[in-house]
Amino acid sequence: MWAMVAKEFRQLRRDHRTLAMMIALPILLLVVFGYAANFDVHNIPTVVVGPGARASASLLRAPFHVVEVDRAGNQSTAEACLRDGKAVVGLVTGDHGITVFIDGTQLFSAQTAESALAKARVSEEAAGLASLPVRVRVLFNPRLTTSWIMVPGLAGLILVFVGTLITSLGVVRERQAGTLEQLAVMPFRAWDVIAGKIAPYLIVALIDLIVILLIGMGIFHVPFRGNIAVFALGAALFLLVTLGLGVLISTVSQNQGQAIQLAIMSLLPQVLLSGFIFPVSSMAAGVRWISYVLPLTYFVEISRGVMLKATPISSLWGPIGLLALLGAAVFGLAIARFRRDLAPSTRVPQ
Amino acid sequence: MRWGLEGVSVHFGRKVALDEVTVPVDASGITVVIGGDGAGKSTVLRTLVGLVRPDSGVVSRPPKRATGYLPATAGLYADLTVDENCKFSASAYGLRGADCERRKNELLEQVGLNAASDRLGGQLSGGMQRKAAVVIALLHSPELLVLDEPTTGVDPVSRSELWRLISGVAAQGTSVVLATTYVNEAARANSAVLLEAGKVLAAGSPEAILRSVTGAFGSAVGGSRPTPQSWRRGAGWRIWAPSGVLPEGVTPLQPDFEDAVVVAELVGEAR
Numbered sequence: 001m002w003a004m005v006a007k008e009f010r011q012l013r014r015d016h017r018t019l020a021m022m023i024a025l026p027i028l029l030l031v032v033f034g035y036a037a038n039f040d041v042h043n044i045p046t047v048v049v050g051p052g053a054r055a056s057a058s059l060l061r062a063p064f065h066v067v068e069v070d071r072a073g074n075q076s077t078a079e080a081c082l083r084d085g086k087a088v089v090g091l092v093t094g095d096h097g098i099t100v101f102i103d104g105t106q107l108f109s110a111q112t113a114e115s116a117l118a119k120a121r122v123s124e125e126a127a128g129l130a131s132l133p134v135r136v137r138v139l140f141n142p143r144l145t146t147s148w149i150m151v152p153g154l155a156g157l158i159l160v161f162v163g164t165l166i167t168s169l170g171v172v173r174e175r176q177a178g179t180l181e182q183l184a185v186m187p188f189r190a191w192d193v194i195a196g197k198i199a200p201y202l203i204v205a206l207i208d209l210i211v212i213l214l215i216g217m218g219i220f221h222v223p224f225r226g227n228i229a230v231f232a233l234g235a236a237l238f239l240l241v242t243l244g245l246g247v248l249i250s251t252v253s254q255n256q257g258q259a260i261q262l263a264i265m266s267l268l269p270q271v272l273l274s275g276f277i278f279p280v281s282s283m284a285a286g287v288r289w290i291s292y293v294l295p296l297t298y299f300v301e302i303s304r305g306v307m308l309k310a311t312p313i314s315s316l317w318g319p320i321g322l323l324a325l326l327g328a329a330v331f332g333l334a335i336a337r338f339r340r341d342l343a344p345s346t347r348v349p350q
Numbered sequence: 351m352r353w354g355l356e357g358v359s360v361h362f363g364r365k366v367a368l369d370e371v372t373v374p375v376d377a378s379g380i381t382v383v384i385g386g387d388g389a390g391k392s393t394v395l396r397t398l399v400g401l402v403r404p405d406s407g408v409v410s411r412p413p414k415r416a417t418g419y420l421p422a423t424a425g426l427y428a429d430l431t432v433d434e435n436c437k438f439s440a441s442a443y444g445l446r447g448a449d450c451e452r453r454k455n456e457l458l459e460q461v462g463l464n465a466a467s468d469r470l471g472g473q474l475s476g477g478m479q480r481k482a483a484v485v486i487a488l489l490h491s492p493e494l495l496v497l498d499e500p501t502t503g504v505d506p507v508s509r510s511e512l513w514r515l516i517s518g519v520a521a522q523g524t525s526v527v528l529a530t531t532y533v534n535e536a537a538r539a540n541s542a543v544l545l546e547a548g549k550v551l552a553a554g555s556p557e558a559i560l561r562s563v564t565g566a567f568g569s570a571v572g573g574s575r576p577t578p579q580s581w582r583r584g585a586g587w588r589i590w591a592p593s594g595v596l597p598e599g600v601t602p603l604q605p606d607f608e609d610a611v612v613v614a615e616l617v618g619e620a621r
Binding site: 177178179181182184185186187188 | 396399400401413414415417419421423425426427428439442443444
């Protein structure tokens with residue numbers, strides 16, 4: 001048995017990637033669960049509109065954080081702000097009372113807002129203060145159903161899984177089997193090989209996406225209120241990033257084991273820090289920046305926005321543009337590296 | 351020289367893989383690159399087909415469409431059948447139709463694989479995999495066929511079948527370059543290049559290489575090594591006397607190509 005133990009340690013010492021993962025992964029999980037895994041919401045962006053906007057805004061306390069006061073605005077203004085993601089709560093003031101609209105797609109913020117409003121109401125009544133009637137309406141996800149929030153994000157997760165993990169395995173398999181050399185000698189252009197390799201995974205990922213959405217809509221009654229073309233554009237750009245990441249991982253991996261390790265290390269931060277589970281706004285600033293470099297963050301914003309809020313494309317240019325940039329960068333780098341694999345080499349053959 | 355390497359040097363980092371190597375490849379015929387492990391045989395072939403960029407020298411080769419290549423490992427997809435492997439290669443080279451099907455069947459029959467065409471590549475024995483891989487490399491009737499140790503791991507009968515196939519395509523006008531560690535295969539070639547540590551020790555037809563060897567040759571039996579310039583051959587020893595004078599008790603004999611190869615390596619080591 002000791003001979004086996006000694007052998008395993010020797011092999012592990014030479015397997016730098018596994019060692020790195022064994023050290024980096026616990027640190028990542030510690031940082032995430034220490035700073036990012038936070039369901040407590042302390043900052044709810046709030047927009048206040050209507051004739052009494054200024055007075056009402058001055059009365060608002062934490063967790064409500066007033067980002068805009070618009071005396072000329074009305075209910076449509078408030079709803080548009082929520083739909084476009086500018087605010088989570090919209091206060092519409094009027095002569096006959098206040099209507100509070102809450103964005104139901106921001107689950108934890110919405111729950112916190114409802115709780116804070118209820119506490120405020122109780123305090124007023126206990127103090128014997130007369131107050132205008134306040135109506136609370138949760139938009140987009142009136143019952144704050146968790147599955148309505150999870151399914152759009154899950155669609156992205158599936159695309160990451162197929163696009164990154166499975167694609168990287170498919171490509172590295174050629175390298176491991178030694179058939180990549182033969183492809184390099186055949187009359188293929190580099191683009192033929194790359195496109196030919198990823199096309200099946202692209203098709204499977206799209207089928208997966210459609211299945212997930214149909215199941216979400218059929219079984220969990222998740223609505224699809226927005227423009228399907230906008231959703232498709234977001235999904236296509238997101239796939240560009242994930243497939244590019246898969247090809248990139250394959251160019252730096254010598255075998256499928258290494259590819260899986262790298263893919264998991266790229267997948268885990270996306271699951272934990274993209275807003276899929278824990279709200280980005282609740283994360284400590286020190287880790288929140290990581291969310292902004294993760295492609296899933298932007299796809300979750302697009303998919304939840306289109307499916308639940310019918311967010312128009314004009315309000316989604318930001319995440320769409322960033323996905324396009326990320327896609328161009330990652331895919332461009334992946335192709336450059338893959339072409340190098342197919343081109344004459346000056347490296348010792350593996 | 352129609353194709354080949356001329357004065358090619360290749361470095362992998364600080365390691366000299368090839369040192370001003372010239373491997374002429376004539377139109378039709380078989381050129382063998384022979385050498386031990388690490389001699390640079392695979393690097394010669396990989397440079398010839400364009401997988402390795404030389405640091406100096408000239409490499410001449412036909413376009414990719416006219417080149418067939420069998421690497422030292424693999425050669426076919428383990429999760430595709432022999433037939434599917436052939437179809438993939440055929441379509442990569444733009445081959446279609448009944449002619450392609452006929453050629454595939456002929457080649458598979460020549461190497462005795464027609465009954466195994468529905469088997470997955472990974473389910474074939476090592477020898478059958480090499481034979482299938484040679485067929486795939488030949489499917490598009492290349493002008494230059496480059497084979498890296500095509501008969502390694504192949505049983506003697508299959509090796510003979512493969513050589514019949516290779517000789518046949520060479521006779522039909524294909525230039526064949528193959529790497530091997532088997533000296534007796536090199537003796538069947540039109541020309542040979544003997545490599546050792548990235549350098550050319552000898553080059554030319556097997557007969558010319560044999561004629562270039564000087565000194566006397568003999569054989570002896572016994573347990574211990576008779577002289578420093580002797581090597582095992584079967585149960586006995588082969589002895590080379592550069593001076594032309596054999597030691598006592600050694601039976602003189604005419605050298606063959608294998609003797610010439612060993613002598614070239616001994617001379618190379620001595621330099």
